[in-house]
Amino acid sequence: MTVSPKRDFFRLALSLLLAAGAVSAIALPLRWLVVAVLAASAAHVLLGRRRLRSLGAGIPVLLFAATLVLLQWLGGRIDLSLPLRTVAVFLLSTLAASVAPWTWIAGGVSPGSRLYLPGLFLLFIRHFAGILISESRRTLQARALSAPRVSGPGGFASVTGALTAVFRRALVRAERFYAAQLLNEIVR
């Protein structure tokens, strides 16, 4: 599927605007902060199913914001602007990252450029992250089924064993990738 450069440019502009919004949310007054949170939540919902999942991923951030309120209560002074800013920055920054045209940006970096190596590094990370998220989840799920508890006899050892397997398999994947890159260079 080809996407027009005009559309990519628009997405880049939108992403930069949202990133600027995330930065400015740190200094917004409370009333505007509420508006920013509501608008960013609506934008997450409107921008499609995939982003809805990212909104669901906001539960840990909401828990973190609740912990901040608890800590403020322990400190004897509750200021709701801090948890609200946390949520606003989360919504705006993740939205900015999800609408940014990463493939278009990466494609625009030439091999002679200073940005080539950092760009390549980030592409490698994206490539491996896509594979390893499901692989490590499967391994840890298998561990949870065989040893439901973390504490107690064998529990901690089972976590260690599962993670060792994840690291070993990650290295095998990295090795294949490295060999492919070396062969590619030899062929050239």
Add this chain to the structure above:
Amino acid sequence: MGQPPPDRLRSMIISAVMAALGLALPVAFHAVGLGSHFLPMLLPLLVNGFLVPLPWAVLTGAIVPLISSLATGMPPMYPPVAAQMSLEGAVLGGVAAALYRSQPRRLWPALLSAVVLCRLSGLTASWFLARLFDLPAGFVSAAMLVRSLPGVALQIALVPLVVRQLERSRSILIKPHDSLPEA
């Protein structure tokens, strides 16, 4: 110019895999209910410190929390917990890489120094952040330290096992002069 030189490519690929694990493990840990107190993001960053040169270890340790924050929202960008974890990751990978490169056969001193200095930098950063945001600094720092203890135990139990296994795996990614002599 096309490919980076093989040595740089090797470090880049190992660091990319460890960075990807740093992004994947917290998601997997949460999915199976193991939680964040095992410090799953920091584990691969520590292993990376034993496998690649100092600049790659520091760079990878510093960027993974920031990428994770942009991709998943955790650790949060504000208050700057992502920046605090970025500092912890850089210290963890950097200290391990610097000490293990200077004395390749001595894994334990490098591991313990990296873990202790990482916790100290995290403790200092969380204390300053708590002061900055008018939170009870002593309580926040102590809670952060206590919560991370299972993660520290996992680092100390797992990393020597993984590093020794990887070094003995005769992988083309692990250079011969990096590996330990056979026992």
